[in-house]
Amino acid sequence: MAAVTIVPCTISDLHTLQDIALNSYGDHYLHLWLDGGAWYIERSFSEAALKKELEDANAAFFLIHADDELAGFLKLNIHKALENYSSEDALELERIYLTKAASGKGIGKQVMAFTDQFARERNKKYIWLKAMDSSHDAIRFYEQNGFVRCGNHRLDFETMKPEYRGMVILQKELK
Numbered sequence: 001m002a003a004v005t006i007v008p009c010t011i012s013d014l015h016t017l018q019d020i021a022l023n024s025y026g027d028h029y030l031h032l033w034l035d036g037g038a039w040y041i042e043r044s045f046s047e048a049a050l051k052k053e054l055e056d057a058n059a060a061f062f063l064i065h066a067d068d069e070l071a072g073f074l075k076l077n078i079h080k081a082l083e084n085y086s087s088e089d090a091l092e093l094e095r096i097y098l099t100k101a102a103s104g105k106g107i108g109k110q111v112m113a114f115t116d117q118f119a120r121e122r123n124k125k126y127i128w129l130k131a132m133d134s135s136h137d138a139i140r141f142y143e144q145n146g147f148v149r150c151g152n153h154r155l156d157f158e159t160m161k162p163e164y165r166g167m168v169i170l171q172k173e174l175k
Helices: 011-028 038-045 047-054 107-121 136-144
Strands: 004-008 059-066 069-077 090-098 126-132 148-154 166-173
Touching (some): 004 107, 011 047, 011 059, 011 069, 011 090, 038 047, 047 059, 069 107, 090 107, 126 136, 136 148
Parallel strands (some): 090 126
Antiparallel strands (some): 004 059, 059 069, 069 090, 126 166, 148 166
C-alpha cells in the first residue's frame, strides 16, 4: 500500500491544486460532457473559481500525496446541511479526485479514514456526498466505507450528457 500524506491546501498552492484538479478530472470525467468538459473545467477549475473556493472558510482543500508523488486532492465542506441534518451536524465530502495512476492502490481508503477523523474532530455526526449513479465502482467503494444511500439528485448542467446527470446521495453516520 502506498505511503499517503494528506496536507492542507492554501491559496499559495493554487496552481498546484489547479494542475492536479485538471489532471485527475481529465483522467476520469471528460466523457461525461458534450463539449469535452470545457464548460465544467472553466466553472470549477479555473484560477478564479479555485481562488474563490480556497478563500471560503467553509471549504477545506487537501493535496493527496502517495509515495511522495502528487496523487489527487480532496475538498470537504465543513458545515453543509443534508436533509434532516443541520450544517452543524453534517460535513459534505464534495470531491475526492485521484489520478488514474493513483487509482486502485488503497489511497482512497486512507483518504476516507482521514475524512472520518477530520469530521470527528469537528464533532460532526454525519458525512455525506453525491456520487454519479452510473459510477457503480465509486458507489461500491463508498458503501464499503460505511456509506448508505439516502437519496437521489439530478444535475441540470446543459453541457453534460443527459445519461450522466443522475446522482446518488450517500451518508455515513459517525459513531
